[in-house]
Amino acid sequence: MTPSNAAAPLPDSGQGTPNTAIDGQDLQGGGWSDRAYDALLTAFALCVPLLLVLLIVALTMAAWPALKQFGFGFLTSSDWDPAAEHFGAAPAIYGTIVSSVIALVIATPLAIGVAIFVAEFAPRWLRQPIGFLIDLLAAIPSVVYGLWGIFVLVPALRETVMPFLRDTLHLGATPFFSGPAYGPSMLAAGVVLAIMILPYISSVSREVLLAVPRSQREAALALGATRWEAIVGAVLPFARSGIIGGIILGLGRALGETMAVTMVIGNRHEIAASLFAPGYTIASLIANEFAEASGDMHLSALMAVGFVLFVITLLVNFVARWLVWQTSGGTRKVG
Amino acid sequence: MSPLQTVPAGSLNAHDARDARETRPSARQRNAAARTARTLRRRRVVNAIMVSLLALSAVIAVIPLVLIVYHLGRSGLSSLNVAFFTQDPKSVGEVGGGMANAILGTLMVVGVGAAIGMPIGIGAGLYVAERRATKLATVVRFLADVLNGLPSIVMGIFAWEFLVRPLGHFSAWAGAVALAAMLVPMVTRTTEEMVRLVPQSLREAALALGYSRSRTALTVVLRTATAGIVTGALVAIARIAGETAPLLFTALGNQFRSTSLNKPIAALPLQIFQYAVSPYEDWHRQAWAGALVLIALVLTISLVARAATQSRVDAGSE
Numbered sequence: 001m002t003p004s005n006a007a008a009p010l011p012d013s014g015q016g017t018p019n020t021a022i023d024g025q026d027l028q029g030g031g032w033s034d035r036a037y038d039a040l041l042t043a044f045a046l047c048v049p050l051l052l053v054l055l056i057v058a059l060t061m062a063a064w065p066a067l068k069q070f071g072f073g074f075l076t077s078s079d080w081d082p083a084a085e086h087f088g089a090a091p092a093i094y095g096t097i098v099s100s101v102i103a104l105v106i107a108t109p110l111a112i113g114v115a116i117f118v119a120e121f122a123p124r125w126l127r128q129p130i131g132f133l134i135d136l137l138a139a140i141p142s143v144v145y146g147l148w149g150i151f152v153l154v155p156a157l158r159e160t161v162m163p164f165l166r167d168t169l170h171l172g173a174t175p176f177f178s179g180p181a182y183g184p185s186m187l188a189a190g191v192v193l194a195i196m197i198l199p200y201i202s203s204v205s206r207e208v209l210l211a212v213p214r215s216q217r218e219a220a221l222a223l224g225a226t227r228w229e230a231i232v233g234a235v236l237p238f239a240r241s242g243i244i245g246g247i248i249l250g251l252g253r254a255l256g257e258t259m260a261v262t263m264v265i266g267n268r269h270e271i272a273a274s275l276f277a278p279g280y281t282i283a284s285l286i287a288n289e290f291a292e293a294s295g296d297m298h299l300s301a302l303m304a305v306g307f308v309l310f311v312i313t314l315l316v317n318f319v320a321r322w323l324v325w326q327t328s329g330g331t332r333k334v335g
Numbered sequence: 336m337s338p339l340q341t342v343p344a345g346s347l348n349a350h351d352a353r354d355a356r357e358t359r360p361s362a363r364q365r366n367a368a369a370r371t372a373r374t375l376r377r378r379r380v381v382n383a384i385m386v387s388l389l390a391l392s393a394v395i396a397v398i399p400l401v402l403i404v405y406h407l408g409r410s411g412l413s414s415l416n417v418a419f420f421t422q423d424p425k426s427v428g429e430v431g432g433g434m435a436n437a438i439l440g441t442l443m444v445v446g447v448g449a450a451i452g453m454p455i456g457i458g459a460g461l462y463v464a465e466r467r468a469t470k471l472a473t474v475v476r477f478l479a480d481v482l483n484g485l486p487s488i489v490m491g492i493f494a495w496e497f498l499v500r501p502l503g504h505f506s507a508w509a510g511a512v513a514l515a516a517m518l519v520p521m522v523t524r525t526t527e528e529m530v531r532l533v534p535q536s537l538r539e540a541a542l543a544l545g546y547s548r549s550r551t552a553l554t555v556v557l558r559t560a561t562a563g564i565v566t567g568a569l570v571a572i573a574r575i576a577g578e579t580a581p582l583l584f585t586a587l588g589n590q591f592r593s594t595s596l597n598k599p600i601a602a603l604p605l606q607i608f609q610y611a612v613s614p615y616e617d618w619h620r621q622a623w624a625g626a627l628v629l630i631a632l633v634l635t636i637s638l639v640a641r642a643a644t645q646s647r648v649d650a651g652s653e
Binding site: 037038051052054062113114116118130137140144226252263306316318 | 378379381382385386388389390391392393395396397399400402403406407410454455457458459461462463465466471472474475477478479480481482484485486487488489490492493495496497500516519520523547548549550552553573574576577578579580583584604607608611612619622623626629630633634637
């Protein structure tokens with residue numbers, strides 16, 4: 001090991017060949033074990049890209065028969081008839097997007113509010129407990145949210161919230177809040193998703209806010225800004241792309257969330273304008289119909305919607321990670 | 336409140352007052368001062384409103400947690416009994432029985448999944464941290480982040496396509512592989528974070544003593560970071576322990592007790608799902624009990640992980 005290599009802040013020993021000039025390590029068989037160590041570590045590291053490649057191969061193979069048979073119409077048709085072996089994924093794609101959008105609309109302001117409160121205002125003794133409680137929300141398994149959704153949230157929506165929105169606020173006049181309140185609905189899915197993605201958006205936003213340099217706030221305050229003005233004018237612009245990244249990460253979670261949604265969305269192949277109506281998401285469609293899928297084409301169609309979900313979430317995640325990396329820059333991105 | 340906030344406002348007023356004493360202000364100046372005072376008052380009101388809204392959002396965000404914990408406690412605790420832990424499910428619709436098979440199944444599938452996923456994740460994380468300047472490290476780190484964001488159901492499809500369809504039967508193996516696929520990117524990232532915390536001087540000291548790179552990594556770097564790596568791995572295991580979607584078409588679930596890795600196996604999250612959507616009152620009761628046990632399992636693992644970090648942090652701050 002050359003001294004310069006050892007002293008470098010970022011040892012790039014993968015590139016440098018072991019220097020045999022100072023070879024004390026050969027006494028311990030270092031040269032041989034170093035090569036084995038390098039090879040083993042590289043092999044482990046290669047598993048990560050390999051996993052992504054295998055995912056792509058698996059989904060493409062599984063989805064291929066349906067994609068070949070139905071082509072582009074698979075995305076636009078809303079006809080899902082296992083008996084006639086005709087499949088279209090439009091209602092599931094629609095439901096996936098709508099439920100995620102509802103979740104974002106509810107969760108984003110709250111999550112950013114919590115993040116700002118924790119990062120900027122909360123007294124030191126309160127900071128950790130709030131962070132801990134919000135993180136606990138992320139630790140609750142999806143199926144438990146679903147269980148709570150079925151037996152607590154859905155009845156509450158059916159008996160209180162939905163009649164309130166429709167009749168008391170007279171929102172029933174709009175197509176979005178009209179129709180009978182069954183309970184299991186797009187709205188229920190959106191609310192459960194909002195609770196589930198809040199901790200993700202909040203914790204990313206909090207990290208990004210804490211990474212904003214102190215001088216940024218101090219400058220604004222020194223100019224006579226109130227603390228709120230300092231945040232809006234000096235802190236948020238600095239953290240914007242990171243927070244957007246966090247929101248998109250939350251979106252990615254919402255799009256692919258399976259169990260909780262399956263349990264509260266009502267599982268019906270239908271595009272309805274009303275948020276009170278039951279629907280389907282891609283993930284809930286797969287989870288719900290997989291067990292009873294009989295024909296090969298039915299299975300392949302389910303895998304094909306899975307493929308669509310995979311592509312959407314892959315894109316969403318690429319964008320989100322890129323944004324977050326841009327903001328947290330220097331520390332995360334080396335070389 | 337930091338002193339920073341009061342300084343600008345206070346100094347501004349003091350400044351105004353001194354001005355007023357020294358020179359007589361014109362009408363225009365007086366008007367301007369009054370306007371400033373008015374806007375300042377308005378700005379302070381806005382500030383107060385926004386700060387209370389932010390505090391309110393923190394309260395609202397915690398409400399669902401409180402509700403879930405409350406309902407879990409109320410419906411779960413009253414449904415828990417010894418039979419739940421010791422008996423297997425009774426036949427459909429019959430009252431009684433427990434989820435012993437599912438608890439066993441979860442421990443098995445998660446255990447095997449962790450055994451497969453952890454070494455790979457730790458190895459990849461070590462690579463990314465130790466060779467962080469290489470292209471491969473950057474790619475692996477980025478892809479691990481992307482994989483972490485993918486829906487867990489996709490991992491289920493992956494294991495189904497390679498391990499269930501070709502073999503023609505569901506198995507605990509396939510479930511374990513699906514969970515391991517989730518574990519790898521998570522553990523890669525947490526391991527990396529922890530290995531990066533190891534001071535460079537420790538590596539240099541070991542290398543200066545003539546240790547080979549591999550020996551330095553294994554006996555100095557890994558040993559120093561062990562507590563952190565274990566914590567990260569435990570947090571990841573806690574997450575996969577609660578996963579249902581990847582098991583739906585791999586482990587499938589089983590009403591009977593099975594300890595074979597080649598057969599379908601029950602898992603706690605699967606059983607909770609199946610019972611929750613069933614029409615039977617007694618199964619609903621058991622689903623709540625199962626949820627309580629699952630949460631307890633997940634939280635126990637997380638708390639153990641937290642304790643490990645805590646002792647590491649304490650040791651580090653000495």
